[in-house]
Amino acid sequence: MDHTTLDSDAISASNRSPDGFAAIFDRHFDAVHAYLQRRVGPDLADELSAQTFLAAFDARGSYDPAQPNARPWLFGIATNLLRRHHRDEVRQFRAYARSAVDPVTDAFDGIEARLDATQMRRQLVEALADLPAEELDALLLYAWAEFSYPEIACALGIPTGTVRSRLSRARGRIRAALEAGQPLSRPVSEEEGSL
């Protein structure tokens, strides 16, 4: 793997010679996949991570050359793709909270692996399921992708101040849910009632 070229240079060069874009894949695929896998499970992660790089390649002409690291941009595309699966993700969170089994590792490769699901984890996951999609994206980019505030801003295409406020709201909701020992109260729509 070639780490000496900046992502921005590799992407600019790929506008003239598209082959260079494969280097972007090699650098970032595992990170994108891991993030997607944690959010929607291995099967959908396979699909969405592949789509992320196809969409990124097609959109390479619009890459901001002032951003040396492409990871926030790629995670932004992945986040957009994830939005279509927000409902699946919420289901997965709820399934986890209900079953005390982690559906991501549980489904992996035929080996049924289990994680301890303490009461606290269950409440945490329940609370994640209740977060609005934009707050969830910001929170998980922060906690799971370990992005800085400016990187989250870049990925989500929002100002840094908005990142700050979304994160603070999300963390507040989660803390409240954990302290209350109860999932966040929220009107249950008919659709969720049937889950």
Added chain:
Amino acid sequence: MNEIELLHELRADLPEPRAESRAAARSALVARIEHSRRRPAPATRPPWRRRGPRLALGAAVATVAVVVALIVSAGGDNPPAAFAVEPREGGGVTIKVYSLEDAPGLERALEDAGIKAQVTWLPAGKVCREPHYKPSRVHLPGGGTFAGMTMGGPGGPSFAIGSTQSWRESFGRSRRGEIAPDEQANLNLDPAVFRPGQSVVISGTPTPYNGDPEGGSIASLGVAEGPVEPCEPVPALPSGFGGPFELTPGGGPAYAPHGDEALSPADVAAELRRAAAIAGASDSQVEAPPGPGQLLYTKTMEVHLEAWDPNNPAGFKTKPRYFTDRQLGEGNAMPALVPTLKQVWMAPDGKTRERETLGRIKFLSGGDQLRWEEAGSPPPWAFEPGEHDVDRDKSGRLVKDFASTAFRGRREVTHMSRLAELPTEPEALRLAIENRRTSSSPVEPSPASSPRGGATVKGLLEILSEPLASPALRAAAFGALAEIPGIGLERGVADAAGRRGDAIAWVRERGFGRRWIFDPRTSRILARAEVIFGPPSTTENGVPPMTVFRESAYLQTGIVDAANRE
């Protein structure tokens, strides 16, 4: 611990992406790159225009822009509906089913698109009693005919309905990588090819997917000629694919151990420790994954419980003599065990050749056997000469030979190669299977009847069934089993090939269970079987207790040279 630390912990222990997933994604990207070389480079625009609309630079680029827009900006926070009807470029619509609700709405949508339909969404574990319509067939836009199919997976099915011409265009574009694969529908139908009186019959039930008990669905589709009776729900045969067999029961013990009551827990543990010692001292079954020019050869005896109905008017086949797997316990269906000898030669790149030889079909009742023989011993559908490329071997048995470049094969080779990375110390192996870190404080094994314990037992037995598992790994797997409390052990159980051994067995929902037979002298796994141990499934399916529903008996494994495959 604050919420961010908790989130970090939740993220831990994530497996690496599978090598084949990475490879598949990379080759999709490389294909897209190859394709792009034949068109102008995308316009580079200043960053402040990033979120603005794209400028079309000729037709090819405009197409790309549409695709990107589809992928990147689709979705959003629209309220989820049971299904969506989306117009297709070039005419027609795509109907995507998101959840198995609003069957009348879906019927109307299909009718609006030009297809008359009966849609029935059923609770899990149910199917429609057949027959409830006269089966027929229509031509498919891509060639061939469509008479019926069963499809399953995440979410619900999707249908593309439009002219054959529009299908051809969209197929071409998807081949060229211009349409994301998930924009393709499961089934393409052209309303123009339906005769008056023909309609589509759809039924489906939710199935577990990705940890969600109702995250997926299985749908059965058929084409009807003339009137369609309403669907009367009856219990489905637990068939693994779509059946409730794989369902994790809600409440109650997940795995009820099934074994000889005379054996105490200490006896069982002692037996398993003995098996570990024998496994550790044995030779490797297969030394290594196949190298270049070599093939992994496996020979198994597969036995499936099927049913034969001499008057069978049901299913999508109109011939009266097909076996069907939907009708056990219904009407005149006569249950029989259908054995197939399966030989597979698998290359390291996943290319496989398979040969299946039909064995002697054995009905559960002698009277049924006689009636079937009097009817001329018709073969099951999978070996029906009119439907498949079937030959006869020297002994007159029906044989099918086929080659595939199946993804499955590649995946299996990768999977087996990965066995070498597993720990060969019993507790470490168990923790690895349970995806726990070894560094954490010691964790006692969960009982075999619990969801975690049962899954661990199954995982360990799956490792023991792998031809490439080393003696040390096999010893560790038996050693780990010996530490798990509550395992059921049956003595003197015969496998499909008539070999006797001991079996680790458990019962899951509705009297269905599993049994793994091993030879106590060699510690080799002889066979794995799904068994109908008792009620209510025995009564539902009209079979005696202890009926094998599906079994694989492992007969032979080895590495062979590609040159002398036979």
